[in-house]
Amino acid sequence: MIRFTNIYKRFGRLQALDNINLSFPASKSVALIGPNGSGKTTLIKSLLGMVVPDKGDITFKDSSILGSCDYRANIGYMPQISSYPENMTISQVMEMMKDIRQYNKLDEDLVKAFKLPQLAGKPMRTLSGGTRQKVSACLAFLFNPEVLVLDEPTAGLDPVASGILQDKILQETKNGKLVLITSHILSELDDLVDEVAYLQDGKVQFHKQVAALQAETGEQKLVRAMARVMENGGL
Numbered sequence: 001m002i003r004f005t006n007i008y009k010r011f012g013r014l015q016a017l018d019n020i021n022l023s024f025p026a027s028k029s030v031a032l033i034g035p036n037g038s039g040k041t042t043l044i045k046s047l048l049g050m051v052v053p054d055k056g057d058i059t060f061k062d063s064s065i066l067g068s069c070d071y072r073a074n075i076g077y078m079p080q081i082s083s084y085p086e087n088m089t090i091s092q093v094m095e096m097m098k099d100i101r102q103y104n105k106l107d108e109d110l111v112k113a114f115k116l117p118q119l120a121g122k123p124m125r126t127l128s129g130g131t132r133q134k135v136s137a138c139l140a141f142l143f144n145p146e147v148l149v150l151d152e153p154t155a156g157l158d159p160v161a162s163g164i165l166q167d168k169i170l171q172e173t174k175n176g177k178l179v180l181i182t183s184h185i186l187s188e189l190d191d192l193v194d195e196v197a198y199l200q201d202g203k204v205q206f207h208k209q210v211a212a213l214q215a216e217t218g219e220q221k222l223v224r225a226m227a228r229v230m231e232n233g234g235l
C-alpha cells in the first residue's frame with residue numbers, strides 16, 4: 001500500500017534518511033522503532049508531505065505522492081506534539097476539521113470511548129496533556145482514512161485510554177487499514193504490531209514480521225527480542 005524507494009533526506013551535514021527502502025501492505029500494523037534521532041519522524045513526515053525527500057520515491061497504492069496532495073485525505077495522522085487553535089473548544093476544533101475535510105463516513109468510536117462530548121466545551125489551552133492526546137487520536141481516526149500514522153500515540157495516555165486506543169488499532173487493522181506506529185515503549189507494542197522496521201542513523205537495520213523475529217530470537221516479548229538483536233549486532 002505504501003512504498004519508500006531509495007529515500008534520502010539531508011539536514012545540513014546530517015543525513016537524516018539514508019537510502020530507505022520499505023514497503024508496507026494493507027491490513028497490517030507496523031512499528032517504526034529506533035533510537036532518538038534515528039529518522040522515524042522524518043520518515044513519517046516525508047509520507048505526510050511535511051518533509052520533501054532529496055531523492056527517491058514514495059508511492060501510495062502504486063502512485064507517487066511526491067508533488068501531490070490528494071492522497072493525504074487517506075491518511076490520518078496523530079502527531080507527537082499537537083498544535084491547535086488554543087482558544088477554540090474541543091467541539092469547535094472537531095467541527096472545523098469536519099468543515100475542512102472531505103469524507104464519506106465519520107468514525108466516532110474513539111470520540112465515544114474517550115467520552116469527548118462531556119468535555120466538548122473546554123478550550124484547547126485548558127486541556128491536560130492526556131486529553132490533548134485523546135483529541136489528536138479522535139481526529140486521526142475520525143475521517144476513516146485507509147492509513148493511520150501514529151507518532152508515540154500512547155505517550156501521556158492513562159492505562160485505560162491506552163487500552164482503548166490499542167483495541168481500536170487492532171480493530172482497524174482487521175478492517176483492512178495500514179497502521180504505522182512509532183513508540184519507544186516496546187511493551188505497548190506487544191500483541192499490537194505485525195511487523196517491525198528498525199531504523200538507526202537514518203538507515204533501515206531490518207524490517208521483519210514480529211513472528212519471524214520471535215522465531216529467530218526465541219523471545220516472545222518485543223523488548224527481549226530487540227535486545228537479542230542488538231546483542232547479535234543485528235540479524
Ligand SMILES: Nc1ncnc2c1ncn2[C@@H]1O[C@H](COP(=O)(O)OP(=O)(O)OP(=O)(O)O)[C@@H](O)[C@H]1O
Pocket residue numbers: 011014016034035036037038039040041042043
Ligand atoms: N527540520 C530539521 N532541521 C534540522 N535537523 C532536523 C530536522 N528535523 C529532524 N532533524 C534531525 O534529523 C535527525 C532525525 O530526526 P527525527 O526527528 O526523524 O528522529 P526520530 O527517530 O523521530 O527521533 P525521536 O525518537 O527522538 O523522536 C535528528 O538528528 C534531528 O535532529
